[in-house]
Amino acid sequence: YNYVDNIIDIEAENIQEEQQRIVEFINNAQNIEQLQEAEPFIEENSEVKELYDKKLKDLTK
Known part of the structure; x- marks a missing residue:
């Protein structure tokens, strides 16, 4: 276990x-x-993106 692993x-x-x-x-x-x-912090294909899209749908109802 070395320094790089730690970083x-x-x-x-x-x-x-x-x-x-x-x-x-x-x-x-x-x-x-x-x-x-939150948009700038969301990577294109992440579970956060799915959550974001779902919440956006909920808020636009």
Whole structure:
């Protein structure tokens, strides 16, 4: 186990934490304007994107 592995682990944790924050942000969005603030942070093909699209549909009803 070396320095590089350690850095990769830390990176992975940071990405997970960031994704978690984005997920919470999406779940807490009260309207489309709020939801769209999360847009720049969403990678094209991620589970976050699916959540985003679903929430967008819910808010547009």
